[in-house]
Amino acid sequence: MIKFQELKVGDNVLAEYDGQRSEGEVIGLDGEDRLVNIQTSVQDFWFSPDQLYPIPLDEQQLEKFYFERQELPDGSVKFLKGPFRILLSRKGDFSHFEMWYREDRRHITQPINVHNLQNHYRQMTKVELVREPMRVYEPGVQAH
Numbered sequence: 748m749i750k751f752q753e754l755k756v757g758d759n760v761l762a763e764y765d766g767q768r769s770e771g772e773v774i775g776l777d778g779e780d781r782l783v784n785i786q787t788s789v790q791d792f793w794f795s796p797d798q799l800y801p802i803p804l805d806e807q808q809l810e811k812f813y814f815e816r817q818e819l820p821d822g823s824v825k826f827l828k829g830p831f832r833i834l835l836s837r838k839g840d841f842s843h844f845e846m847w848y849r850e851d852r853r854h855i856t857q858p859i860n861v862h863n864l865q866n867h868y869r870q871m872t873k874v875e876l877v878r879e880p881m882r883v884y885e886p887g888v889q890a891h
Contacts (some may be wrong), residue, residue, distance in 0.1 A: 749799045751781050761800040762787060766786035772878075773862075801860030804841050805863060808861050811834070811878050831872060848872050861871045863869065 749760060754773050761768040762785040774791055775784030783794045799807045802808060806816070806824075814826040814833070826833040841858050850869040859867075868876040 749801055751783070753866070754783055754799075754862065755866055757869075757877065758865050759802060759878065760785065760862055762792070762794050763798045763800065764792070770802065774795045795877050801862060804861055804864050806839065812876055824840065828851065838840055839878050846871075
């Protein structure tokens, strides 16, 4: 379960319906009824927080956000997305790591979930961390 107050529009979570969990994105929040609108690959639907589950942060999840991976000679691993950085002191160890953007540096001392990373990223960069690459307008090229 995820606390309602942790969620922001744009966060990625697991939504459970009929015993099945599907990955989806928060597209709306109803603070009065404490419901969360989740867009999955199939449809969007309103869920209560007790039907939502976090996605643990790992290297595979960072790949889905198009982070570039660099293995360093000391065994640490750095992930880059523009000027935003995540540094793992040991490969695959997300229990203690650093993230920074310009002068804002944060030490994370426990495993976090994807929606937590998205919220840190948003606070630090003032930009949403999304899974779809930005679409670039190219003159003369029509969208499909």
